[in-house]
Amino acid sequence: MNRRKFIQNTAITGAGIATGVSAISCKEGESKTSETKKTTITSISKPNYISISTWNTESANTASGELLAKGKSALDAIIDGVAVEEANEENTTVGIGATPDREGNVTLDACVMSPDGDYGAVLAVENIVHVAALARKVMEETPHVIMASKGAEEFAYSQGFKKEKLLTPASEKAWKEWLKTSNYQPAINVENHDTIGMLAMDTSGEIAGVCTTSGLGYKMKGRVGDSPIIGAGLFVDDEVGAAVATGMGEEVLKTVGSFLVVELMRNGMSPQKACEEAIHRIVKKGDRYKDFQVAYIAMNKKGETGSYAIHEGFTMMKYQDGKSENINSDYFNKA
Ligand code: SD4
Secondary structure (H helix, E strand, O other), rough: HHHHHHHHOOOOOOOOOOOOOOHHHOOOOOOOOHHHHEOOOOOOOOOOOOOEEOOOHHHHHHHHHHHHHHOOOOOHHHHHHHHHHHHHOOOOOOOOOOOOOOOOOEEEEEEEEEEOOOOEEEEEEEEOHHHHHHHHHHHHHOOOEEHHHHHHHHHHHHOOOOOOOOOOHHHHHHHHHHHOOOOOOOOOOOOOOOOOEEEEEEOOOOOOEEEOOOOOOHHHHHOOOOOOOOOOEEEEEEEOEEEEEEEHHHHHOOOHHHHHHHHHHHHHOOOOHHHHHHHHHHHHOOOHHHOEEEEEEEEOOOEEEEEEEOOOOOOEEEOOOOOEEEEOOOEEOOO
């Protein structure tokens, strides 16, 4: 670990105080260098690494956290982490088994941002399960940042992705049931297991983020939500922090929500307060918020996190220094 990373990762307090040692062995070693020998570390305000994700996505978030613990980069950890959920047929809003559009096509959206501010996204992709990894390929292997639909799918095959049927017998059955009424009313907190947005900070203090989804169930053919759109569904600025959204994408898009959260943090707000303010920007537009859910999660460079939703029921998974918890998010609509 170089000196810059060491300083980034460590809150040094109590210069000259003789007691207290770092809980982190590699940092203990560094505290013995000539530059720092008069300084004893008495508190560490920042976790070694941290992964947070939307909803009750424990296996995915733990997978990411465990990779971070092994020293993997934030970018590697989140892509492999969300892949767990993309492959989970039980999750009806991500990857295989996801709810189709109203014509029965499962179309997926995803995007990723790296610590150096790079971005890649895929929109309305069919037949590919791991669209977060595909978004990373767009970011790293093409001169573009967004690829959509058939072009994105063909690019996926050129990169070795497999063609897979995303509509499962269960999601097909549910769609046929829906066709009986064709009532498009995205439900609030459908099953507390939804679009997955994940943010991670690795052991070198770098932050990356990802979002992957099938969008809103029974959407119109061709509809794209906030999740793959930079600044709306996801934003990462490694100097400041990161935010990711879930819920009614149209509302997140109209307020450029994740960018807003990061900019509010840049101006000094905590992740928690920044998420609250971004939700307030939506609800102050009128009473329509009563019928839809939006939630944000965020983290800053100190490893502090926050989450806030319009309605009760949203949870954030957090894996930090070996411990996983599912945190009930605070929310706006307490009426
Ligand atoms: C969208 N924001 O497509 C996504 C859907 C979502 O929880 O997050 N659902 O609008």
